[in-house]
Amino acid sequence: MAAALVVSAPASGVGKTTLTLALARAWRNRGLNVQCFKSGPDYIDPAFHAAATGRASVNVDSWAMDSATISHLISRGADADVVLAEGSMGLFDGVAARGVSGTGATADIAEMLGWPVVLVIDPSGQAQTAAAIAAGLRDYRAGVRLAGVVLNRIASPRHEDLVRRALNDAGIAVFGALPRHAEISLPKRHLGLVQAEEQAEIGKLIQEAARFVSEHVDLDAVLQSAASWSPQPVVNGLNVTPPGQRIALARDAAFSFVYPHMLEAWRAAGAEISTFSPLADEEPDASADVCWLPGGYPELHAGKIAANRRFRSGLRAFAETRPVHGECGGYMVLGAALTDADGIRHEMTGLLGLETSFAKRRMHLGYRLAALAAPMPGHKVGAGLRGHEFHYSTILAQPDTPLAVVHDATGAVIAETGSRRGHATGTFFHLIAEDR
Template identity: 90%
Template sequence: MPASLVISAPASGVGKTTLTLALARAWRKRGLNVQCFKSGPDYIDPAFHAAATGRASVNVDSWAMDRGTIAHLVSRGGNADVVLAEGSMGLFDGVAARGVSGTGATADIAEMLGWPVVLVIDPSGQAQTAAAIAAGLRDYRAGVRLGGVVLNRVASPRHEDLVRRALNEAGIKVFGALPRHAEISLPKRHLGLVQAEEQAEIGKLIDEAARFVAEHVDLDAVLHSAGQWSPQAAANGLNVTPPGQRIALARDAAFSFFYPHMLEAWRAAGAEIVPFSPLANEAPDASADVCWLPGGYPELHAAKLAANARFRSGLRVFAETRPVHGECGGYMVLGAGLTDADGISHEMAGLLGLETSFAKRRMHLGYRLAELAAPMPGHQPGARLRGHEFHYSTILAQPDTPLAVVHDATGAVIAETGSRRGHATGTFFHLIAEDR
């Protein structure tokens, strides 16, 4: 049975991803097969997990997914030696209203699967108070079991000693303490970490993180704290209908935000994926029966996308007879224009009238429940789609017919309804699952 752990923290930005990658690579170097998962709606971290382990990682999400779907997804860890689930935000952070099987909090996954939690604690600017925080997290929810703590960014041996003593007095195991180490810092941009595929030295960075963590953390003690997890047979698989039999999928640095479980589900259902690169001025394959543009960073590549006439004209020709769908950044590219951070407006595909601006930045973040008013590829009117929205672009114009009535996690109706015109549809949220 695999040893299983959840890596979490009191808040974002404490070092969960770095510790997860380091542990995964360190144990892999010992000859263990490691399977990672990501709790919550993050489409960037799974690629880092795959780089560290050599195994594909997928998201598990208690707000958007039912228990059967989660059981199906985590069952891939049944043949691993170690299973690591990286949390998002703080351990108990989720939305106010319960979704399908929880609020989206990492604690939901830890309790549902019975996996102990390793907390990453950054005691910067404090000492004994770090123990109070860890003890509070340990005791907050009875069904969540704390395995121990890894301290990150300790200032000095004296600082470490103060925090360790307090944690020991609270009955909390300390697996190790990491001093600051710039060489293992992962670069960031406005939507999170710079993607793994954009970092040529990512393998060396993970190796250095593994070496550093192995030097300062008792890996055997961490592994000993893990739960012995026996995967349960899932009653059902993923409730995902592919948008077509042969799918032209935009895939490059501008179109890379896509949940791995969705792509796997499409393939499992018999769909064929035909990737193409808009940044390389490629058009969707003419033999495909649907085109899908995922999110990504089109705002960083707006000038090049606008100049790539073959891509834009090929997309327009495709949309004359077959459906084209865009998510978030893909939706923006299907629109009439995109204004970049410098205030320069760039002409996009023009399949929809949407106009967006990255110069006028305002964060849009949160879970979304959309009730379709019209069909979109793979889904019929009336379908209830669960997804997540995260972008900084401002809508300047959204003149087309709304695609859906969209609610946030509290049930409030929001303005980002998506659009439809002819064969083109688009949404600002990234699809995670459909309600059964």
């Protein structure tokens, strides 16, 4: 049996990731096996989880995944002593229309699994009102149980005392209070935190966070508030079809946004994956039968990608006879050109006519439901795919055959249809699961 908890907050930017990493490492330092998960469509946090625990973390998503898939994914925590699911945004934040098993809210996962919630509360600029917010979250949905709170960014002992008294009066346990501590701030960029693999000092930062949280949070009380959990037998596994038998996967700092559960599903279905680095001017494995370019940060490396002739010519040669698919950033690199933040236009691979600009920035964010109007690797015409889109690039031209009819979570048709030309396909959304 594992001790299971969800770490959530009233909003983004309050400290969920830092607390999750600190708790995970602190318990690991005590000799416990800790398994983390991420609620919602996030590529970056699971890599931090793995750095903290030494175990791979995966996403669970109530909008895109059914309960059987979620149960299958969390079963990897069967041999753990502690299981932590980190939430996204605020506890009840999701989309307006229900998806497969919920709205994508962290509360869906907490209720579905029966795991109590540890709230991170940042009472900056307030005192007793923090207790009113915590009490409101506790009482908002009957199936979601609040274990207690950790206060973050406390200004002074007097401030802490005021907030603690109010929470105690509301019957809400306070596990600890964290003063401001700049040394454990995680660096950010436009799509979220700077990736764990790009931070040479990430191990030291997590260790410092664990030390700091251990000093200010009652770790034993947090564990005692957890649910006792063991996975139930699951009939159905992951609902994901691999795009081919042997997959050449772009993988480096510009192409890093791959959901771990997707790769595991491909391998479980018998596919082999070979990686190559476009930034190192490598070309896809000639023995592969499909090439997959995931998203990432090509807009930060556009000049280097444009200059890497071996990669570009190798990819074009590959696409003459075999399918190539790009997601978001990968889609942009399959296009004709990418304009960077400084307004400089860089020639991309030209397998598609797509032109995008990072200089003309506008956020595109949300769940996507696509009905394929043309085939793409692993999926036939008419297939329903669930995914998520998050980028700041603007489409300047999208002249090729639309790949899909794409709707957002409200059912509205969106312009980012994806493209198909020859053996090349691309989408701005990242695939999470297929509709059953």
